[in-house]
Amino acid sequence: MGIDEDGFRAGHARGANEAARLFTTRIGHMSQIRLIVNGHTHTLDLDPATPLLYVLSDDLGLRGPKFGCGLAQCGSCTVIVKGQAIRSCITPVRTVAGTAITTLDGLGTLERPHPLQTAFVEEQAAQCGYCLNGVIMTAKALLDRNPKPSEEDISRAMSGILCRCFTHERMIRAIKRYADGRQA
Amino acid sequence: MKTSMTPDARAALESAGYSRREFLASSGALIVTFSLADLAGTPGTSAAQQGGRTAASLLDSWIAIGADGTVTAYTGKCDIGQGMFTAQTQLIAEELSLPVNRVTLVACDTAVTPDQGVTSGQQSHPANFNHSNLALAGATAREALVKAASERLGVPADQLVAREGAIVVQADPSKSVTYGDLIGGKKLTIPLSPTAKRKPASEWTVLGTPVPRIDLPALVTAQFQFVHNVRVPGMLHGRVVRPAAVGATLVGVDEASVAGLAGLVKVVVKNNFVGVVAEKPWHAIQAARRLKVTWTPGTGLPAQKDFYEQLRNQKPTRDTFLINSQDMDATLAAAASVVKATYVYPYQSHGSLGASCAVADVQGNKATVWSPTQGVHPLKHSLATLLGLQPENVRVIFVRGSGCYGINGADTVSLDAALMSRAVGKPVRVELSRRDEMAWENYGMPFVIDQRAGVDATGTLIAWDYEGWSAGLGGRPSYDRPGNLITGRLAGFEAAPLTPRSPAPAPTDPLDNNRNTVPSYLAGCVTGRCLGAGTIKSERVLSHRVASPFFTGPLRSPERLQNTFAHECFMDEVAALVKADPVAYRLRHLGDPRLSEVVRAAAKAAKWDTRPSPKPDARRTGVASGRGIACVVYEGGNGWVATVAEVDVNQDTGTIDVKRFVVAQDSGPCSNPDGMKNQIEGGTLHSMSRALMEELTWDDQKVTSVDWRTYHTFPLGFRIPVVESVLINRADAEAAGAGEAAATVVAAAIGNAIFDATGARIRRAPFTPERVKAALTLRPV
Numbered sequence: 001m002g003i004d005e006d007g008f009r010a011g012h013a014r015g016a017n018e019a020a021r022l023f024t025t026r027i028g029h030m031s032q033i034r035l036i037v038n039g040h041t042h043t044l045d046l047d048p049a050t051p052l053l054y055v056l057s058d059d060l061g062l063r064g065p066k067f068g069c070g071l072a073q074c075g076s077c078t079v080i081v082k083g084q085a086i087r088s089c090i091t092p093v094r095t096v097a098g099t100a101i102t103t104l105d106g107l108g109t110l111e112r113p114h115p116l117q118t119a120f121v122e123e124q125a126a127q128c129g130y131c132l133n134g135v136i137m138t139a140k141a142l143l144d145r146n147p148k149p150s151e152e153d154i155s156r157a158m159s160g161i162l163c164r165c166f167t168h169e170r171m172i173r174a175i176k177r178y179a180d181g182r183q184a
Numbered sequence: 185m186k187t188s189m190t191p192d193a194r195a196a197l198e199s200a201g202y203s204r205r206e207f208l209a210s211s212g213a214l215i216v217t218f219s220l221a222d223l224a225g226t227p228g229t230s231a232a233q234q235g236g237r238t239a240a241s242l243l244d245s246w247i248a249i250g251a252d253g254t255v256t257a258y259t260g261k262c263d264i265g266q267g268m269f270t271a272q273t274q275l276i277a278e279e280l281s282l283p284v285n286r287v288t289l290v291a292c293d294t295a296v297t298p299d300q301g302v303t304s305g306q307q308s309h310p311a312n313f314n315h316s317n318l319a320l321a322g323a324t325a326r327e328a329l330v331k332a333a334s335e336r337l338g339v340p341a342d343q344l345v346a347r348e349g350a351i352v353v354q355a356d357p358s359k360s361v362t363y364g365d366l367i368g369g370k371k372l373t374i375p376l377s378p379t380a381k382r383k384p385a386s387e388w389t390v391l392g393t394p395v396p397r398i399d400l401p402a403l404v405t406a407q408f409q410f411v412h413n414v415r416v417p418g419m420l421h422g423r424v425v426r427p428a429a430v431g432a433t434l435v436g437v438d439e440a441s442v443a444g445l446a447g448l449v450k451v452v453v454k455n456n457f458v459g460v461v462a463e464k465p466w467h468a469i470q471a472a473r474r475l476k477v478t479w480t481p482g483t484g485l486p487a488q489k490d491f492y493e494q495l496r497n498q499k500p501t502r503d504t505f506l507i508n509s510q511d512m513d514a515t516l517a518a519a520a521s522v523v524k525a526t527y528v529y530p531y532q533s534h535g536s537l538g539a540s541c542a543v544a545d546v547q548g549n550k551a552t553v554w555s556p557t558q559g560v561h562p563l564k565h566s567l568a569t570l571l572g573l574q575p576e577n578v579r580v581i582f583v584r585g586s587g588c589y590g591i592n593g594a595d596t597v598s599l600d601a602a603l604m605s606r607a608v609g610k611p612v613r614v615e616l617s618r619r620d621e622m623a624w625e626n627y628g629m630p631f632v633i634d635q636r637a638g639v640d641a642t643g644t645l646i647a648w649d650y651e652g653w654s655a656g657l658g659g660r661p662s663y664d665r666p667g668n669l670i671t672g673r674l675a676g677f678e679a680a681p682l683t684p685r686s687p688a689p690a691p692t693d694p695l696d697n698n699r700n701t702v703p704s705y706l707a708g709c710v711t712g713r714c715l716g717a718g719t720i721k722s723e724r725v726l727s728h729r730v731a732s733p734f735f736t737g738p739l740r741s742p743e744r745l746q747n748t749f750a751h752e753c754f755m756d757e758v759a760a761l762v763k764a765d766p767v768a769y770r771l772r773h774l775g776d777p778r779l780s781e782v783v784r785a786a787a788k789a790a791k792w793d794t795r796p797s798p799k800p801d802a803r804r805t806g807v808a809s810g811r812g813i814a815c816v817v818y819e820g821g822n823g824w825v826a827t828v829a830e831v832d833v834n835q836d837t838g839t840i841d842v843k844r845f846v847v848a849q850d851s852g853p854c855s856n857p858d859g860m861k862n863q864i865e866g867g868t869l870h871s872m873s874r875a876l877m878e879e880l881t882w883d884d885q886k887v888t889s890v891d892w893r894t895y896h897t898f899p900l901g902f903r904i905p906v907v908e909s910v911l912i913n914r915a916d917a918e919a920a921g922a923g924e925a926a927a928t929v930v931a932a933a934i935g936n937a938i939f940d941a942t943g944a945r946i947r948r949a950p951f952t953p954e955r956v957k958a959a960l961t962l963r964p965v
Binding site for chain 1: 264265266267394396397399400401402403404405406407408409410412413415421446464465466535536537538539541584585586587589615617618858862863865866867868869870872873891892893897899900901902903904906907
């Protein structure tokens with residue numbers, strides 16, 4: 001049905017396994033962890049098993065990454081690490097210590113938005129907007145490594161991202177608009 | 185300080201330290217107020233949806249213009265992602281002749297905004313964009329400013345015009361006075377004027393245009409504050425521990441199981457409610473996982489396998505006749521042909537993308553709750569009931585959550601946060617887990633619908649009989665029913681009871697088609713008055729409500745969608761029987777010209793191929809293509825829509841690939857055409873997901889569709905159909921609903937297209953490959 005079913009399901013399975021692993025690690029012990037988020041370095045005293053999402057949204061107060069499922073099934077928590085869009089809800093913070101992390105908050109600002117963010121405004125591509133973090137960050141990672149994605153490439157990249165307001169058409173248009181604009 | 189605030193409003197403001205309106209009032213302001221009698225009703229709208237309950241619960245001003253010319257408007261209709269913040273800002277900007285960026289809209293805060301009930305059921309457009317409420321307040325303010333300017337300038341009012349924040353002499357624009365100058369240090373309180381003239385649509389420059397969403401720049405740059413981002417000093421994090429099974433009650437909590445756990449603050453128990461409060465979210469998650477809680481076995485759930493078949497046998501029932509012409513059996517006996525069919529629609533989840541979240545600060549006898557609820561005032565009262573507080577000591581502030589599509593976990597998580605905050609005496613933020621969100625929702629109601637229709641020798645429909653069964657439990661918390669939600673029930677409150685009533689009393693006039701139980705083709709006659717959208721005079725509509733094992737509540741186009749699925753597919757069955765074109769056959773039985781017009785508009789835009797269904801000479805294997813149509817007049821008078829769906833059916837695999845939707849919609853004036861299109865697109869695809877994939881599942885103890893592997897929808901990468909919108913703009917008509925109409929007809933349009941393509945009628949949603957294949961095997965050879 002036009003969906004990479006296997007990829008989608010495998011992503012879910014991976015997410016569930018990783019989530020299960022998180023809960024079997026020893027908890028409660030704290031250590032100092034250095035995080036580089038949107039170019040700023042933070043040194044935090046944390047349980048190293050804490051999923052990155054909670055550190056970003058609670059300890060650092062960032063509004064981009066969001067909790068959707070905690071199972072890597074929906075994409076709401078997506079951040080970019082080493083050029084890859086990853087699910088911060090199942091990523092133990094210790095695994096990204098010292099690595100540059102980019103969140104939607106760091107992509108552009110209200111005054112100087114990233115052109116990809118501008119494309120979403122130009123296409124009026126949102127309803128409630130809760131999914132925008134996952135949509136934009138996943139598209140950003142795709143377009144950085146593949147500046148001229150085919151329809152199929154975009155579909156594959158977005159096959160694990162949900163938008164329950166179903167703003168699908170406008171969002172895909174926004175991604176293409178940005179990709180086309182860069183090529184022009 | 186002369187304002188006409190109610191004591192309730194003043195107390196709330198003072199307790200909350202909220203001083204904006206006090207400031208406005210003390211430094212000079214024009215404030216438009218209203219009384220309870222002014223809160224206008226809307227056709228097809230229940231009082232609960234429309235407005236408040238008592239005068240005491242109502243705040244009384246809609247608009248305040250400060251001495252500096254700033255305009256602040258107060259509304260009880262929130263932006264839950266449908267664009268209502270932008271549209272209402274446009275409305276005020278238009279009525280006061282200002283650019284949108286000079287209007288501040290304050291929405292849904294019990295301390296400062298009027299009680300307009302719940303933001304739901306596509307009621308916001310009719311409630312606030314007609315000759316009442318917010319729109320009338322704008323017109324009243326403009327008239328007052330013109331009158332004041334007339335006195336100030338010595339120019340008759342009819343020679344003055346509002347322009348860019350000033351009242352200007354039309355013949356000599358150099359003569360003008362700004363709103364700020366007019367108000368000066370004065371405190372003007374004016375009542376909402378029923379005779380104030382709204383700006384005619386022909387003069388609109390802001391309303392009726394595609395003003396971009398005001399919130400979008402902040403959304404795309406992660407500056408927007410969702411309720412999930414609310415942070416209050418000293419705030420802790422709570423997590424709920426729900427029962428292991430439906431109906432299970434608490435045996436015991438072993439607090440030793442979490443003793444010494446990092447960050448744990450308190451284990452909270454109230455009746456069957458269990459939660460943990462901790463310093464950080466991760467602490468709370470771990471404590472909730474590790475806490476040993478013993479529950480009784482559940483009360484047991486009926487087998488899903490034949491649950492829907494058994495719905496009609498459940499007792500007791502609450503029976504309602506909406507129409508009964510009392511000649512059904514005789515008319516059917518005399519008919520040339522009779523068609524019968526049963527349609528089934530399952531429980532479905534709201535399935536919000538974000539798990540619901542709220543923050544509560546309960547201190548002593550006062551509470552403040554930041555909530556994504558659709559109804560701040562009703563929730564305020566339900567929270568007061570839950571906590572045993574005086575309603576005036578509870579303030580609920582709306583902060584947007586993840587799109588809800590009806591009553592998701594927004595209200596119940598607000599109760600969770602309040603219970604836990606009270607237990608620790610500190611602010612507590614609660615975010616549900618995915619499972620807690622989806623296993624304990626107020627699900628969309630299941631329906632089983634039997635219909636019979638009779639046609640005469642000319643193929644004209646002469647009788648239509650509807651008998652439906654639906655299951656319900658709880659619902660919105662309303663003003664006094666925390667037990668309508670899982671949290672309230674766990675804390676010891678009861679859901680609103682099902683009051684048995686059988687047999688049904690005679691139908692009452694006027695016809696109430698609020699739930700679209702009455703098919704559009706019926707004349708809808710009750711005691712001689714016919715308010716239906718159609719022409720069929722032999723008509724009977726009988727519905728039965730039974731008790732549901734799961735909580736239920738409104739889900740985008742509640743009941744209307746389920747009923748319309750049954751009506752509109754069945755209409756197609758009758759058309760096929762008499763070998764009539766589905767569009768022409770609909771038009772032949774419709775009496776409502778606006779419904780006929782959207783049907784014609786959708787068919788025209790879709791280049792409808794006029795012929796009976798199914799498609800002649802269709803292949804019986806491989807991929808077959810077809811088109812179907814469905815239409816509805818939402819709530820019998822609040823939005824008109826028709827949708828054509830074009831599908832490919834893979835007859836070997838049973839998969840449905842929808843290629844295209846064409847949607848024609850009439851919501852009166854198009855207040856924001858792009859916002860309306862966005863709602864049509866989203867509502868259509870949402871309903872496509874529901875029609876093809878979404879279905880609650882359970883075992884003998886609990887719900888088992890609890891995440892995105894067990895509850896199915898399609899992701900962004902899915903090959904989605906084009907959605908083409910045809911907006912019927914009736915600038916001078918009453919504003920009608922726009923957010924749910926299009927969602928109502930999709931399942932039927934797809935089902936009819938499947939029939940057109942294959943000759944197989946599918947009468948049960950969702951249309952999974954298995955069900956499609958089963959329907960294909962039942963085709964006549």
